[in-house]
Amino acid sequence: MLSLAFATLATSSKLSLSGSVLKHDDAARRTLALRGGAKAGDIARIAGAGLMLADGIGRFAYPHKVVAMLGADTSDVPALIAARSEGHWRLGLAIMLLADASDARALIALSHYICTVNLLGDIPGNDALDAPQAPLIVLAAVFGALGYGTARGVVPNWMSPASCILNGLQFYLTPKRAWAVYGADGKGVSDLALAKTRRIGWGLILRGIYLGSILAGVARKDAFGYVLAGTAVNGILPILSGQTKYDFGTPRGQVSFVLIAALIAASSMWR
Numbered sequence: 001m002l003s004l005a006f007a008t009l010a011t012s013s014k015l016s017l018s019g020s021v022l023k024h025d026d027a028a029r030r031t032l033a034l035r036g037g038a039k040a041g042d043i044a045r046i047a048g049a050g051l052m053l054a055d056g057i058g059r060f061a062y063p064h065k066v067v068a069m070l071g072a073d074t075s076d077v078p079a080l081i082a083a084r085s086e087g088h089w090r091l092g093l094a095i096m097l098l099a100d101a102s103d104a105r106a107l108i109a110l111s112h113y114i115c116t117v118n119l120l121g122d123i124p125g126n127d128a129l130d131a132p133q134a135p136l137i138v139l140a141a142v143f144g145a146l147g148y149g150t151a152r153g154v155v156p157n158w159m160s161p162a163s164c165i166l167n168g169l170q171f172y173l174t175p176k177r178a179w180a181v182y183g184a185d186g187k188g189v190s191d192l193a194l195a196k197t198r199r200i201g202w203g204l205i206l207r208g209i210y211l212g213s214i215l216a217g218v219a220r221k222d223a224f225g226y227v228l229a230g231t232a233v234n235g236i237l238p239i240l241s242g243q244t245k246y247d248f249g250t251p252r253g254q255v256s257f258v259l260i261a262a263l264i265a266a267s268s269m270w271r
Contacts, residue, residue: 041221044267045097048228051260053094059087070192078179078188081125082196088121089200093207097227101220105150108160111211112147116140122182131184157215164208171201202234221268228265232258 059066063083067074074080092114101107119140126133149155171178175197179188188197206227213223235258239251 039221040270041224041268044264044270045221045224048224048261048264048268049094049097051264052090052097056087056090056092056094060084060091061087063087067192072190072192076190076192077128078184078193079190079196081128082188082193082200085122085125086196086200086203089118089203092118093203093210093227096207097210097224101214101223104214105153105157107214108157108211109147109151111160111164111207112143112150115143116147119143126183129184129187131182131187133183135181135183158212161208161212161215164204164211168201168204168206168208171204172198173201175201199234202230206230225265225269228261228268232261232265235261 063080064074066083066087067076067079072079096107096111096114099107099110119136123133123136126136146155146159150157150160170181175194176189178197178201179185188194209230210223210227213226214220218226235254239254239258
């Protein structure tokens, strides 16, 4: 009987030990998956959007430094306004790229709300230009309503990418006209102000491409890759035209920017 009891105790101890070992192995595997399970696309997206976020904050907070870095006149008020505006519109794009994209409608609604905040952020600039505030206030209200309607399922999803691309094209192709629409006709006419306005427009186009890609069922990492690839393309154009002084000041800085954007895009879309 005693030997049977010891045998039973030994067997139960082995089972208990085996169970604890199995539990430990499972926990270890989960920990390893958590630590090493991040894919290159996820890392590239977070790194790229993080850099965009930091860049946007810098441009929004220190427009004078941005203008001075480019060797331009810091008394160019429209250029300062455009530099700051470029910063917070870029912030909006970065936030959208970091947001959850599993629910396309929620992402589209968020995009409308971000546009509302961006438009409200442009209002103080009109004071310095002695331009009317009404156009920006009306547009902000419209985009706020679109966000609410999208979240409720009333507004179709395609309206956001379409409006982003159309408005972006207007800013990029006809920057002077864009200033006029915002009530500041004839204000942003310096080369730097126009260059910054075009960059805002390109950012809107990229926002539309990202949203349209998500709606089309493209994987999030690939949609992000398209955005960074588009960013690289926009960086190549000044190099070809010899107008790098309005972006990074020197051809070397512009080339570095293009290479970094292209590398992040390739990493994001890597299979």
